[in-house]
Amino acid sequence: MPVHRLTPILLCLVLMWRTLTPVSSHPQHHRCQLIQQTALCNNLKLTTVPEGLPETIEELQLNYNHFQTLQDTSLLRYPSLTSLSLACNNLKKLESNTFQESKLLKNLNLANNSLYTGYEETSLALRKLPGLIALDLSENKLNDVMVALLLQNLTSLEYLNLSGNLLQRVDEASFSDLHLLKELDLQRNLIFEIDNAFGSSLNLQRLNLAFNNLPCLTDFDMIQLEVLNVSHNFIEWFISRQDLNDTFLLETLDLSHNKLLFFPFLPSQSHLRNLYLSHNVIRFYEHLADNVMFPNSTKTVEFYNFKKGINNVTAQLWDDSLHGDISSLEVLDLIGNHVEYFPQGFIQKMLTLSRLLLRTNCLRTLNLTSEQFSSSLYELDVSNNILNQVSADEDTLTTLGNLTYFNLSLNGLKWLPLELFSSLRSIRSVDLSYSNIDICLSTEAEISIHTNSTCVDWKNVISLRHLYLKGCNLKIIPNTAFTGLSLTLLELSDNPGLTVHKSIQSLSKTLQHLGLGNTYIQDIDLSHFQSLKSLNISNNFLANLPHSLQNLNLKVLDLRDNMLSTIPSGQANTLAAKLQTVFLTGNPFNCCQTEWFRTFEAAKTVNMVEQSAITCEDLYHRHNRVENSQSISCFNDGESILWYILLFVPIVLFFTGTSIIVFLTLKPTLLQKSIKKNCLRPTSY
Helix, strand or coil, X not given: CCHHHHHHHHHHHHHHHHHHHHHHHCCCHHHCEEECCEEECCCCCCCCCCCCCCCCCCEEECCCCCCCEECCCCCCCCXXXXXXXXXXXXXXXXXXXXXXXXXXXXXXXXXXXXXXXXXXXXXXXXXXXXXXXXXXXXXXXXXXXXXXXXXXXXXXXXXEECCCCCCCEEECCCCXXXXXXXXXXXXXXXXXXXXCCCCCCCCCCEEXXXXXXXXXXXXXXXXXXXXXXXXXXXXXXXXXXXXXXXXXXXCEEXXXXXXXXXXXXXCCCECCCEEECCCCCCCCCHHHCCCCCCCCCCCEEEECCCCCCCCCEEEECCCHHHHCCCCCCCEEECCCCCCCCCCCCCHHHCXXXXXXXXXXXXXXXXXXXXXXXXXXXXXXXXXXXXXXXXXXXXXXXXXXXXXXXXXXXXXXXXXXXXXXXXXXXXXXXXXXXXXXXXXXXXXXXXXXXXXXXXXXXXXXCCCCCEEECCCCCCCECCCCCCCCXXXXXXXXXXXXXXXXXXXXXXXXXXXXXXXXXXXXXXXXXXXXXXXXXXXXXXXXXXXXXXXXXXHCCCCEEECCCCCCCCCCXXXXXXXXXXXXXXXXXXXXXXXCCCHHHHXXXXXXXXXXXXXXXXXXXXXXXXXXXXXXXXXXXXXXXHCCXXXXXXXXXXXXXXXXXXXXXXXXXXCHHHHHHHHHHHXXXXXXC
8 A cells, every 4th residue: 555545544543642641641631730839639529549649738628529449559650648638538448558659748638438348558658748837538427436447646646626426435545655645636526425535635725625515624623625515415513623723724715515513613723714615504593592481402523533533523513712713804605505693602703704695585674783803804794684774873884995896676665874875985885675665855865864764875986886676666756866877887777657757867977877777767767867878668558669769879779568559660770780689579569560670680789689589469469479470471560350341342232233223223124024024923822
């Protein structure tokens, strides 16, 4: 065969060879993203480590692929690796010599795999990493025995994540080799017992035991620990070692969402700053200390330790000193407990307290004077209690000059110090929602000065920015109620029949958020409120959108549960160019006048909340989704076909009858013949 005939064939083979060669020799190189010394090969359906990457890469990410085994030869090409991530694969094991050339590896992420299958061989691979600092083994269905084997000889480890596994019990053998460990995450396991598990981890600073099954912590002695999270367990008692003279370094303790009966017995010397105790059943029992009605009642509880050399723990239940050192406390969260009062001098011990959260408890009274709050108090939340009175003298109110957020909502408040808010120099937010307090008239303010009052007065409180008066049964707000204020948020919803037009005019230059839901308004003029960004006028009687809204630069508009049948095209176009979020459900929209919906839908910047739940009524009073209204048959101007039928039929009948009468009148002989033919027939007999 002539040579020139082979040329095209050879050319085709060469082209095929050039195309296929990179795929065969470097099958996945081109699919990874290289950023400096990092190779990102995530979510590429890989089953092996790509071979064509630069040998000098230091970080390799292989998350969300299809790995099942990491072989001995997988990483030989990349000896400079310091970080390797294989999270969210189906990895069952690492062969024993996987890291034979990875002496520099410091960070290894193996989260969300199936290492419980081949944990024994994987443990041999991990022992080849002398400099490993951070290891993530979370979500691998590992039990106590597996973890103990995997962690053997990892003496350099400082950060360990074992969350989301099947651990039930940890003891002194679990982490015995981890002498340098600083942070340990054990959340979302099944742990019900801790038996001296951290005795060898003297450098441990952060420990997370949240979402486990711990029943109590009665011998807490981890002096070096800085952060302890044991939330979402079943803990009834927390008692630290009372016989230690060392100062605990603990700064944050989270015991929220447990079953604590008593305030935790904290270390006698500590630097505790943040204490989270929400959603327990804590209350104080000081009133039972000298109870004459039950003189033989138990006043101590003893916890027995069955180990040699460890003394039993005895707790004096009513002894305030067992609250421990709380002098450094800055945040105390007691939301959702059963606190009725504070023991005498308890609040006074917190010299630097800045946030006290007592929402949803059983407080009956609040005496700011006797409690002697710290001058650093920044936020006080006593909402949703059973308070009917707040007391404070003038000196106390002056001391609370740093108080910025004060929440008194959802109480049965009837009495407040008249000068409460005017004396708080830094107050920015006040919430009195769902209280029985009224707004003082000028004459009432003058009469009630320096006394407790059934009304409140905040005129000229220049620092106040947010005021919540939702559900206070207000009917009329005095015209001077907001004089001298620079409010940016005013919430007046759930006050049916409230008249506000004149009283809020003084806020037209500063107000950005206004709530007027469920106030029975039918129209409102807000044309002067050029700073308004958010408006709630839901659950009212609006049949038409207020025209003044077109001139505002609103970003959020709540129009739910009104009487709107449509939104005129001009208003819809204007609003669509400005709005970011709009609420429209619960209105009787007309399915034949939904151009406004297409306008909002076309404006990609407008979020119609619960869009699929916005409904309209068609010609037959059936409810449909507005987003499907284009498929509904409508006539121009929304007129029903029934009207055309009712109009057309009488006209047809009229012309038909008239025509018959005229015809018969002009042809009387035909009528006579017709009558004779049909009626005057001879009988048969």
